Amino acid sequence: MDVLQNLAQGFMSAMSLEILLACFIGVLIGTVAGILPGIGPVGAMSLLLPFSFGLDPGTGLIMLAGIYYGSMYGGSTTSILVNVPGEATSVVTAIDGYQMARKGRAGAALAVAAIGSFVAGTASVIGLMLFAPPLARAALSFGPPEYFALGLAGLILLSNLTGGSFIRSVVMVIIGMMISTVGIDLITGQLRFTFGTTVLQGGIDLLPVIMGLFGLAEILHVVFKPYQSKEMIKVKFKELYPTKTELKRSIWPMLRGTGIGFPMGMMPGPSAFLSTLVSYKVEKQISRHPEQFGKGAIEGVAGPESANNAASTGAMIPLLALGIPFAPPTALLIGGLMIHGIQPGPLFITQHADLFWLVIASMYIGNVMLLVLNLPLVGVFASITRVPAKILIPIVTVIMLIGSYSVNNSLFDLWVLLIFGIAGFVMKFAGFEPAPLVIGLVLGSIFEEGLRQGLIIVEGNFFGFFERPITAVLLAIAIAVVLWASARAVKRAAAARGRKPAA
Amino acid sequence: MMRYRTIGNVFLLFLLTVCAVYFFYALKMPFGKPSNPGAGFLPAILGASGVILCLALLLSGFFRKDGEDQGDKKKGELHEEGGEESETAERHLFKLLAFMLAILLFVVLFELFGAVTLFPLLFCLAKLSGFRGWLSPLLFSGIAAAVLYVTFKFILAVPLPAGTVF
Numbered sequence: 001m002d003v004l005q006n007l008a009q010g011f012m013s014a015m016s017l018e019i020l021l022a023c024f025i026g027v028l029i030g031t032v033a034g035i036l037p038g039i040g041p042v043g044a045m046s047l048l049l050p051f052s053f054g055l056d057p058g059t060g061l062i063m064l065a066g067i068y069y070g071s072m073y074g075g076s077t078t079s080i081l082v083n084v085p086g087e088a089t090s091v092v093t094a095i096d097g098y099q100m101a102r103k104g105r106a107g108a109a110l111a112v113a114a115i116g117s118f119v120a121g122t123a124s125v126i127g128l129m130l131f132a133p134p135l136a137r138a139a140l141s142f143g144p145p146e147y148f149a150l151g152l153a154g155l156i157l158l159s160n161l162t163g164g165s166f167i168r169s170v171v172m173v174i175i176g177m178m179i180s181t182v183g184i185d186l187i188t189g190q191l192r193f194t195f196g197t198t199v200l201q202g203g204i205d206l207l208p209v210i211m212g213l214f215g216l217a218e219i220l221h222v223v224f225k226p227y228q229s230k231e232m233i234k235v236k237f238k239e240l241y242p243t244k245t246e247l248k249r250s251i252w253p254m255l256r257g258t259g260i261g262f263p264m265g266m267m268p269g270p271s272a273f274l275s276t277l278v279s280y281k282v283e284k285q286i287s288r289h290p291e292q293f294g295k296g297a298i299e300g301v302a303g304p305e306s307a308n309n310a311a312s313t314g315a316m317i318p319l320l321a322l323g324i325p326f327a328p329p330t331a332l333l334i335g336g337l338m339i340h341g342i343q344p345g346p347l348f349i350t351q352h353a354d355l356f357w358l359v360i361a362s363m364y365i366g367n368v369m370l371l372v373l374n375l376p377l378v379g380v381f382a383s384i385t386r387v388p389a390k391i392l393i394p395i396v397t398v399i400m401l402i403g404s405y406s407v408n409n410s411l412f413d414l415w416v417l418l419i420f421g422i423a424g425f426v427m428k429f430a431g432f433e434p435a436p437l438v439i440g441l442v443l444g445s446i447f448e449e450g451l452r453q454g455l456i457i458v459e460g461n462f463f464g465f466f467e468r469p470i471t472a473v474l475l476a477i478a479i480a481v482v483l484w485a486s487a488r489a490v491k492r493a494a495a496a497r498g499r500k501p502a503a
Numbered sequence: 504m505m506r507y508r509t510i511g512n513v514f515l516l517f518l519l520t521v522c523a524v525y526f527f528y529a530l531k532m533p534f535g536k537p538s539n540p541g542a543g544f545l546p547a548i549l550g551a552s553g554v555i556l557c558l559a560l561l562l563s564g565f566f567r568k569d570g571e572d573q574g575d576k577k578k579g580e581l582h583e584e585g586g587e588e589s590e591t592a593e594r595h596l597f598k599l600l601a602f603m604l605a606i607l608l609f610v611v612l613f614e615l616f617g618a619v620t621l622f623p624l625l626f627c628l629a630k631l632s633g634f635r636g637w638l639s640p641l642l643f644s645g646i647a648a649a650v651l652y653v654t655f656k657f658i659l660a661v662p663l664p665a666g667t668v669f
Binding site for chain 2: 054174175185224225390398399405409415422431460461
């Protein structure tokens with residue numbers, strides 16, 4: 001009953017013009033960001049974050065959250081109509097979605113993608129509002145050792161889930177944590193790695209790093225390897241309806257996708273992207289017509305699109321309940337909260353209950369807005385891909401530069417943006433992922449504080465961590481993952497040696 | 504064009520240098536003891552780990568065959584399809600370097616000359632992004648600079664530098 005009352009209160013607060021407008025702007029920009037290759041949700045959120053300074057915390061958070069889950073809707077449009085996924089999470093949708101479009105069923109694919117996203121998004125918001133508060137209450141009993149173990153498990157899981165080399169991901173996490181140590185040590189007050197400058201005493205801000213790695217790096221990549229607009233399959237409004245058979249075949253994949261995506265969203269790493277892979281695989285395995293996959297199976301659209309939306313909402317649970325972001329978009333939301341003086345953590349839900357329920361209510365509203373926007377306006381959104389890159393690139397670059405400068409009115413942030421933009425561009429060719437670096441940067445201070453205070457608590461005896469049940473479980477998970485990744489690497493090396501031709 | 508492996512090794516060398524320098528400075532901080540870790544406790548661990556792992560990756564890279572490079576290439580380069588332009592790779596590289604130089608000059612001059620630097624920046628970026636001739640990029644950069652300035656300064660109330668030179 002409390003939940004329903006709180007939700008009702010949240011809806012009442014959300015029914016203001018300012019909130020509704022912020023929600024609408026967020027989901028609209030998110031949809032556009034999802035459609036345009038080169039501008040992802042992280043890039044769009046980082047562009048808008050400085051401009052949310054003038055808004056109150058709830059409005060700013062709602063707008064930024066809207067961009068995040070809105071981009072999941074937008075990415076499917078170009079996947080289906082142009083075979084160019086606007087987002088990594090829409091790569092799998094392109095496999096069968098584009099094939100459906102080529103057979104004249106683009107409208108059905110778009111409709112199923114939108115409906116699946118709506119179903120998954122709405123169901124996941126229900127899960128969020130049911131699971132986040134009790135998790136936050138449980139987390140109130142977390143001490144420094146628990147946060148250390150959670151940070152360590154999160155960092156190791158993330159390193160293993162990015163899909164690239166485990167060691168390379170660990171190196172990126174270490175680099176991110178190194179960056180987080182720059183500035184004033186919060187425990188002793190000592191200056192670290194400031195090299196006598198005042199500008200580094202405040203540390204290196206998260207926003208220019210993210211803008212550089214995900215925004216400027218992508219812009220530089222587009223400049224280096226320009227993409228051409230492809231011929232787009234046109235869809236008429238009256239063709240948007242799937243047949244009864246298509247809808248019937250889509251219902252269970254939507255529900256399964258939701259069930260797969262939501263828990264995966266709570267895990268560290270590119271959970272939204274990974275959930276689409278898992279969902280596609282599941283649907284193909286249990287389908288009565290697996291031979292249709294890759295040739296226009298509607299299950300291949302319904303399942304993954306539902307999974308990625310569910311995952312994006314699931315990712316909000318560790319963010320809101322624990323104050324720990326496990327993915328760059330939620331790291332940005334944390335940045336948004338902190339800019340407004342709100343400290344994310346287990347106390348967030350109790351101390352800012354009105355804000356929490358306002359965000360929940362707005363997510364319901366946002367999902368309805370997205371369904372209404374994406375179906376009838378699909379042609380309009382898809383035509384955005386025709387905006388020439390020569391117009392978009394300069395404007396987005398300038399917005400990025402100004403946005404980065406405006407965080408602290410500091411030229412130093414522009415240098416950070418430029419340096420990490422170049423680094424992010426080089427990383428694309430060097431085989432390194434930027435996400436682990438960002439998570440290392442965000443979790444580094446939580447991890448260090450938990451480690452140092454935890455060691456004081458256990459009086460320097462590291463095994464003392466294992467005497468605390470939650471810490472022991474989390475550390476065991478971390479150790480198990482490291483051992484498994486190492487065994488896998490050894491096995492791969494042995495297999496590679498076995499394939500070598502005899503001398 | 505540099506191969507991915509060469510780029511990877513050069514980048515790893517760069518990371519190794521960063522980690523080594525970091526570790527050097529970390530050792531100058533108080534390490535403390537396990538029951539009371541100092542400010543240099545985690546930095547020393549991070550620095551040492553970074554150096555070891557970067558060295559391991561570099562060494563494994565030197566001993567790895569060419570055919571195994573595919574696993575190191577960034578996955579999902581979503582934007583390559585759609586056809587290559589007729590320009591050579593070297594010309595793309597020149598454009599890229601010029602793009603970076605334009606942004607670098609903007610960063611250097613932004614606080615000196617203020618928001619007026621938006622116009623030349625937009626002009627350079629427009630030319631490098633594909634605008635042909637002179638009139639259209641001039642018009643585009645003029646209009647875009649004005650719109651962006653008004654949007655940032657007056658609508659969003661973002662403080663922009665007035666410039667110290669004038």
